[in-house]
Amino acid sequence: MEKQSSNRATQLIEGLGSSLRRCICSVLSVGPVPKHIAFIMDGNRRYAKKQNLEAGAGHRFGFLALMNILKYCYELGVKYVTIYAFSIDNFKRRPEEVQSTMQLIQEKIEGLIEKESIINRYGVRVHFCGNLKLLSEPVKLAAEKAMNATACNSKAVLSICIAYTSTDEIVHAVEEACKEKRDEFRALDKSGAGYGLSGLGENATDRNSPLIDTADVEKHMYMAVAPDPDIIIRTSGETRLSNFLLWQSSSSLLYSPRVLWPDIGFWHLVRAVLDFQRNFAYMEKKRKES
């Protein structure tokens, strides 16, 4: 009897909370809403230490916080969300920690595509962005399965940066762009178009026609699936990008609340969006000028 009424109370509170959020989202939607928010989910291990939990538990709480934040973002109408799940630099951590984090990631990826998950509820297409060759087979397979399972979703996009660093992304994009150009030249060569590679070399030294331009590089970025982020939020008070979306962050508003990632809530998101709206007119002007 008591359990029933406490369940009802919880449901009531959740219902109230949800209505309040919907109200606030409607108010915020009167102004411009960011199309893309990126998150550096920092502070899980510090949270575990603070709560006297074992180290890995912080990441589990972090995952719960992530699910809530995704819900709030999609309720607000943010179409693209990107998260920094695991950096190539994080492979430097203790092997036991890396392994347990990878196991958790695999578990959660598999959970993402279950019927009742947020991903399906909000029609989210999932992309895994990074050097996936660095992942172990089971994690890689889980990621590919999730990408295939959500390929038809089109209401929103979730980009999970895993085995990712921005410098690695740029190098990979340059490599692919160079390979593409080299293959183009070879095809021209083979088809006997009359230009040997050395002939092209003479043309290429004409500085008016560069071999490779910004568009060539950009189209091979892992993150080409989304526009540049409007806001990058890093929790736990550290104010640095840590090799995340360097190329794409040029005009992003950076927000670094002190809260640890597992403690992040709706109000932090509201604050970030309000900041974004305050700066919007100025940024639009800059965008039109460039």
Place this chain on the structure above:
Amino acid sequence: MPSHVAVIMDGNRRWARMRGLPVGSGYEAGARAFRSIVELCCNWGIRVLTVFAFSSDNWFRPKVETDFLMGLFERGLRDELQHLTSAGVRISIIGDVSRLLKPLQVLLADAMETTINNSRLHLIIAVNYSGQNDIVQACQKLAIKVKDGLIEPEEINEFLVERELETNCTDFPHPDLLIRTSGEIRISNFLLWQLAYTELYFAHSLWPDFGEDEFREAVYSFQRRQRRYGGQKS
């Protein structure tokens, strides 16, 4: 103490507007603040100071303003070159200088040559600079090497890209600390690749008001930070 400090000197025009002065006065006040920061860097043993003097996105400002800015830059450099040389400051310029007027280009080349052996402070001035263009021009150089058969695309790695970036003029291409004044919290196409692990500090004061106290506060903030580079806390 950070080895390499980068600065986005933002807020000169707002400073002038707030005082009802013409924009030019803002830039002049900014130039004074810049001189004092260069001196502080020399005194505090900072090895490299990179300043965002002019972005390629800034050409969209009114011509009268950009002309004034270029003139101020040229006058300032001419007046200060002697003093900087004797203070042991080495000057390097990054960015596309081909769009600047010829006399300024000559002056910049001259300044770089005369100060090349100085070693107390390396002052890198970003003029008509764009972080994205810096990466693209590095890629273009690598593309030409691939085309010429000097390297295979698969051999391209972070080290090769860094070697071609415009910041290859220094042994410390990665700023430890980036300071942006005037409360704007974004990178605005400044050093993008190089800022991968840089501690970012956003100051509320406008650039002309950024003096020794504010700089000291920024450095204290940097010294209190825990830099983990993705690994674990040592």
